[in-house]
Amino acid sequence: MTHEFILSGFGGQGVLSMGKILAYAGLMEGKEVTWMPAYGPEQRGGTANVTVIISDDPVSSPILSTYDTAVVLNQPSLDKFESKVKPGGTLIYDSYGINVPPTREDISVYRIDAMEKAAEGDMLKVFNMIVLGGVLKIHPVVSLESVLQALRKTLPERHHHLIPQNGQALRLGMDLVREG
Amino acid sequence: MKGNEAIAHAAIRTGCDGYFGYPITPQSEILETLAAEKPWETTGMVVLQAESETASINMVYGGAASGKRVMTSSSSPGISLMQEGISYMAGAELPALIVNVSRGGPGLGTIQPSQADYFQTVKGGGHGDYRLITLAPASVQEMADFVDLAFTLAFRYRNPAMILSDGAIGQMMEKVVLPEYRPRRTEEEIAAGCPWATTGRKGLRSPNIITSLGLRSEEMEAINLRLQAKYREIERKEVRYEEYLTSDAEYLIVAFGSAARISKKVTSLAREAGIKAGLLRPITLWPFPSERIASLCGQVKGILSLEINAGQMVEDIRLAAGGRIPVRWYGRLGGIIPEPEEVLEELKKIAAL
Structure with missing residues (x-):
């Protein structure tokens, strides 16, 4: 079983960290993982995307042209990656700032209003975990417990008191995500 | 990490x-x-x-x-x-x-x-x-x-x-x-393992001299011949490569580093499309696995060199192949990484030759 994700949004939204935590969670479950960022001169406000592959077998190419699941957090990312979801695959998008919603009918489309909810609830710092919660609700490739373990592994000790808040965000995302 | x-x-x-x-x-x-x-x-x-x-x-x-x-x-x-x-x-x-x-x-x-x-x-x-x-x-x-x-x-x-x-x-x-x-x-271990090194002679041995200078031509030629003999020994003993699905392959992809990762995926895609593809991944680029490529030329009908450059290793593959079978190059330039599907199209062209 192999699941190929593309996660994409603005720099500063936590796209790369979300990918890293997803990959680490896979690692915690003994899976093969690859995290391949589109690194560049981009900083906050620019575009950022990362390919995450979680597999039971060794991963071949870290560079892909199509994906099982695209998680897109802004219009440029949606424009770029909607066409790159494999037929029968999944597109999950945050509706904030989306003027032209996805149109494909041969894939499953889900919407998560994570940015709106994060802004309301003073949860902007864990926005990416709300999104990840939604992703894992649709495709439980790793367990919530593994994600929390990954957070313990990747966050510096001084931030460990924030892990419960991340857990809340993950659960909120699971409730928020819906078809559409 | x-x-x-x-x-x-x-x-x-x-x-x-x-x-x-x-x-x-x-x-x-x-x-x-x-x-x-x-x-x-x-x-x-x-x-x-x-x-x-x-x-x-x-x-x-x-x-x-x-x-x-x-x-x-x-x-x-x-x-x-x-x-x-x-x-x-x-x-x-x-x-x-x-x-x-x-x-x-x-x-x-x-x-x-x-x-x-x-x-x-x-x-x-x-x-x-x-x-x-x-x-x-x-x-x-x-x-x-x-x-x-x-x-x-x-x-x-x-x-x-x-x-x-x-x-x-x-x-x-x-x-x-x-x-x-x-x-x-x-x-002590360094002095024992590297008797040539400048570790301090403490009056016990003649000085070790580290230099690349040899002003007398005869001396410089002798140094060069010694270096060349060493390079031939490395070429005999230290060639390293990995093969993937080559045993029954009819078409061979040769690629190193990240291009080899992409090629592994291409190999699987090609087999799904009915092309018996295999991959040879040079691990040592020098010494180059020329002999193995030469021997595979007796088995496969064509070679694709996938490189993220304008075609450099393909020259060494052609030298090894000696004109016996078609050897083609595919790659992308300027920091763009080729995607598996576009490489598959190139492989299909070789299979159609």
Whole structure:
């Protein structure tokens, strides 16, 4: 079983960290993982995307042209990656700032209003975990417990008191995500 | 962890004595990781940010002359600056590790991944008749594993060795098992293991002279012949490669590093499309697996060289194939990485010949 994700949004939204935590969670479950960022001169406000592959077998190419699941957090990312979801695959998008919603009918489309909810609830710092919660609700490739373990592994000790808040965000995302 | 971080951790764990480097994307995490790990407080390894790449490589020359396990790392433009020092080290027969996490050129180019430094690495780069032992990792695990391997080969043959990687492998995160901790060699171990090194003669032996200078032509020819004999021995003994699905292959992809990862996927896609494809991945770019490619030419009907450059390794494949079967190149330039599907289309064209 192999699941190929593309996660994409603005720099500063936590796209790369979300990918890293997803990959680490896979690692915690003994899976093969690859995290391949589109690194560049981009900083906050620019575009950022990362390919995450979680597999039971060794991963071949870290560079892909199509994906099982695209998680897109802004219009440029949606424009770029909607066409790159494999037929029968999944597109999950945050509706904030989306003027032209996805149109494909041969894939499953889900919407998560994570940015709106994060802004309301003073949860902007864990926005990416709300999104990840939604992703894992649709495709439980790793367990919530593994994600929390990954957070313990990747966050510096001084931030460990924030892990419960991340857990809340993950659960909120699971409730928020819906078809559409 | 990232490929770059794996290099740094592996160096600390396998008894590296010193790192001298200057930051450049996409490999700065090597120096950053070393600075964060502070090995000078634990193993005693020296980590120094030099004032330039030229200074770095000459610090490596100095450390290597005293028998130490020393290294540097950079990316393409920085490696160009080091070429004089690399040629001097090859001439003076000094073991050292140089890591190139390459990016797109020519010139300042781009910070995105590229394999366009193949020629520079295996065909000279610096001046004179010399060779650089070249290892091409295709995973984060190999980034970690090849540090010790490169040092081992460098010391076995008293020759500089290079890890030729690229921005994709350097920036990618994967699972990695780091090597076991091993202490740095003691001064006594260095003196015993490297009798040529300038470790201090203490009045007990004649001086060891490390130089690449030989002003008398006869003397310089003799040095060159000795170097060439050493290079032939390395070509006989140290060729490394990996094969994937070659036993029944009718078409062969040859690719190294990140291009080999893409090719593995292409091989599977090709087999689904009814083309019996296999992959040969050179692990050593020099010495090159010419003999194995030559023998596979008796089995396969065509070869595709996938490179993230304008076609460099394809020349060595053609030399090995000797015109017996078609050998074609495919690649992308300027920091763009080819996608598996476009490579499959190229393979289909060869299969249709």
